Amino acid sequence: MMAVSRHADELAQGARQLDVELTEAQQVRLLAYLALLIKWNKAYNLTAVRDPDEMVSRHLLDSLSVVPFVAAGGADWLDVGSGGGMPGIPLAILFPERRFTLLDSNGKKTRFLTQVKLELKLDNLDVVHARAEAFQPERPFAGIVSRAFSSLEDFAVWTRHLGDAETRWLAMKGQHPADELGALPADFRLESANALAVPGCQGQRHLLILRRTL
Known part of the structure; x- marks a missing residue:
């Protein structure tokens, strides 16, 4: 129980530092998601972060750091290579009025994501087991x-x-990837590069926003 209380305090304080307003229900859901991630990670290898105390900052708060950029976007979002559900699940919890599709090619990970959807009753969440190249949605996404x-x-x-x-x-990165930007396909351009300050994270974090030009 002490760990749960500590995680709750860290989440609440970190969200305030990010200027993200969490309702009590959202905080409960985020912590329930964290508990499932910790439980399933032992068998499913969902994340390389093994220490539950690191997961609040490295996973929950890192995901919440892009909330303002998602808030400015449309209603239909895709989380590609979602893995253990970051940032898609925290974002689905924060934006119940929007639809989030979580895409991953690993069957174990999509089974976990489906379990989270069921246990947390996230009706605005879809889980797809497929490779990104093979996925054919009915219409383009507002945000990826x-x-x-x-x-x-x-x-x-x-x-x-x-x-x-x-x-x-929206590409969430560590250090600013200048070399990767130089290799962007001709029909993509960089709209903005944003340094993110994630409470509790020591390393650099950046969000790069891309657009198609053709």
Whole structure:
């Protein structure tokens, strides 16, 4: 119980530092998601972060750091290479009025994501077990987000068909990837590069927002 209380305090304080307003129900859901992540990680290897005390900052608060950029976007979002559900699940909890599709090619991870959807009753969440290149949605997404998924070039090439000229591609990165930006496909441009200050995270964090030009 002490760990749960400590995680709750860290989450609440970190959210305030990020200027993200959490309702009590959202905080309860985020902590329930964290508990499931800790439980399933032992068998499913969902994340390389093994210490539960690190997961609040490295996973929950890191995911919440992009909330203002998602708030400025449309209603239909795709989390590519979602893995253990970051940032898609925290974002789905924060934005119940929007739809989030979590895409991953690893069957164990999509089984975990489906379990989270059921246990947390996230009706605005869809889980898809497929490779990004093979996924064929009915319509383009308003926003496509990735967190440590691939190089910017691969992110753009593998998901090009999932968006259009109105789509915003959000790539969550560590250090500013100048070399990766130089390798962007000709039909993509950098709209903005944003340094993120994630409470409790020591390393650099950046969010790069891309657009298609053709």
